Amino acid sequence: MAYTHTLLRETYRFPDLKALLAKASPPRSGDQLAGIAAASEAERAAARLALADVPLRRFLDEALIPYESDEITRLILDDHDPVAFAGIAHLTVGEFRDWLLRAETDTAALTRVASGLTPEMVAAVSKLMRNQDLIAVARKRPVVTRFRSTVGLPGRLAVRLQPNHATDDPKGIAASMLDGLMYGCGDAMIGINPASDQPAAIGDLLRMVDELRQRHDIPTQSCVLTHVTTTLAAIEQGAPVDLVFQSIAGTEQANAGFGVSLSLLAQAHAAGLSLARGTVGRQLMYFETGQGSALSAEAHHGVDQQTCETRAYAVARKFDPFLVNTVVGFIGPEYLYDGKQIIRAGLEDHCCGKLLGVPMGVDICYTNHAEADQDDMDTLLTLLGVAGVNFIMGVPGADDVMLNYQSTSFHDALYAREVLGLRRAPEFEDWLARMGITDERGALRRAGPTQPLLAGARDWVRTA
Template sequence: MGFAQAVGGTRYLFPDLRTLLARATPLRSGDVLAGLAAGSAQERVAAQRELADLPLRHFLTEAVIPYEEDEVTRLILDRHDVAAFAPVAHLTVGGFRDWLLSEAASPAMLAALRPGLTPEMVAGVSKICRLQDLVAIAAKCQVTTRFRNTLGLPGRLSIRLQPNDPVDDPRGVAAAILDGLLLGAGDAVIGVNPATDSLDNTLRLLELLDAVRDRYAIPTQSCVLAHVTTTLLAIEQGAPVDLVFQSIGGTEATNRSFGVSLALLREAREAALGLGRGSLGQDLMYFETGQGSALSAEAHHGCDQQTIEARAYAVAREFPPLLVNSVVGFIGPEYLFDGKQITRAGLEDHCCGKLLGLPMGVDVCYTNHAEADQDDMDALLTLLGVAGVTYIMGVPGADDVMLAYQSSSFHDGRYLRAALGKRPAPEFAAWMERMGLEAASSAGELPPRLAPSLAGLA
């Protein structure tokens, strides 16, 4: 079965659902690189019109990647909940967009609907949304997770404290942690990307992060973003592992390029659950994703990068995570060329992830060779805040000196909370008050209870 739509006197043909979704996607460099993008604005409009008229049920009868070839496709279709889907089963993609924007789509209704939605459905509807639609829809989605604190509550905005160091120097990591805590970051997680993904280095960083957290009784969680196999070895060594991190993608082949499978992720989650380190809950997986990873691994099966990104969220929701993060601009201009494309992709990822029930954060970021700057990031940051993003990154000076990209700073987090009247996670906010952090930070002083030297921390 194919699809056809006429625009401006020209009839455009789309041989299958995969092609229709790709041609309907707002322009981005990755799809052009892959040869999947619409050849003109007219063809894109034709595809979007045809997609808007497509019944949602069609996504259950035509897979963009064959069931027999891909374990992510099997996961998506095998987990689909027919009863949850029933309230919107009669709608087209365009009708679904209208419903999502209506008062009928309450937070409770959206929560009940999640098991009935497939990633391709939410990717499809996002392609015919304006930016304000993506913001409005996501703002109605409430996703709450717990480990040592409570993330995702209304009126809250959390921040990952990202104290990366180019040589994993404990003094550099400790200094960045102190800087972030003083400015209210760290309630999402204190998470280090290790410069060297070795077991010895991972163990050393895990001990450092846990010592800081324990010394000041901080109600948060820590993570060393090592490969899942390294984390499994650390668990076997008795290391203080709170969260299990892994980058994931939307196809079996992409995940294979990351060195993981669904079975391996399941094994890692079970191992971490066995540690019983969560005090309020056991949501302990931390996933990162990003548009373009499947194309860079030559594992996209002819699908556009945003649809594949949405499929990665099916992998994430299989292992109830505490945090999911779209590192939206990190992969470079070959996939998202400029600030406009990065902004669109960030809002798409956040909206699609929230519709599928994930605690979505977005790394508001770009590489130095992209056609983007900090003004673009300020705009995306503010839009995401209005859309109810669960958390953002906190990087010293917004410049990650280890990963060599531009992100959001601790001060950016303070700006967004102040501008939108948002607070940190409740347990973390109460800890900040007990430690005198807010008052001392406003006065530019070091709180007495955080006065021990950095040498002592390290």
């Protein structure tokens, strides 16, 4: 179906819903690279005005990628909940934006409609929203998950402790883990991106982290971010697997490029559940996404990169994840050119994920060849803290020496928690106090942690 809008005496025509969404997107280098972006600000404005008049029901009738050829499209439409959708089914995209921003549209209302929303609906409404709208709506929609710690509660900000090392040196990883814990980071998880994907190396890393966790009874969860098939092999070999990781995208073809399918993810989810390692909950999948992944694999089918990204959250939602992380600036300036585009994309991803009921965290990051710097990351960190992001990264010095990109540091987490009055996950918060790392207000103790913990941890680093 074609869509038109006349603006300043010129009529703009959009051949289908896919083209309309692409033209309505904020400026994005990836969409320009794909040749689907608006040619002018006037065309972008016309597309947004036309999109505002599109009924939400249209997204159930006009698939962006054919149902017959894409299992993500089938997942989205087959799992759609018409009962949850009924309360907003009469709205257009523009009216849906107004509804989201109403004071009476609270957490309960957003929770009720979540399973009735498709990724395309929430991507569409986000294109009509200013940054402050994205923050205000996301803040009203906390998504809480549990494994050994509880993440996503209002007024809380968790941190993934990311102790990567360029050669997977155990002592280097151990030292970074200890450093992060002493700064009060790690309540979301301790997650290592391995330099090697060899099963033996993955098993060694899993056992190393689990030894530290058990030695000090730390209420957190570990993850080695290897391919899901390697994790399945580790589970079969008896390795202590907590969270099951996989990168995912919003099209079947892009996921095939990652070497995964919905059936493989279901197998991995079941294997993780069979271990029953959680203490306060059973949510254990950890997914990472990023705008531009489908385009970089030439698997976007002409769909704009932000809508493709939001479709990935339908995949995540299917498996009731513990954490979902949009690694927002990691792919590079070919997809998000500068700090302004990265900031906008981070706010979009977080808001769209939360509307779908996904526990969103954001790796607030950029590559060294992007037109961005740490001031841009400070801005996005602060905005996401206000918006209620579930977790951020904690990287030593904000400089990942293995992945070679810039993220957020242990100190950045201290800043965000201090200026925004945010606390850690409750179980982890209690542990930090018991260990003497924090005082009764949750602030780091100047005198440092209790000597038994520090001595034991230092000994563990020396023998790692």
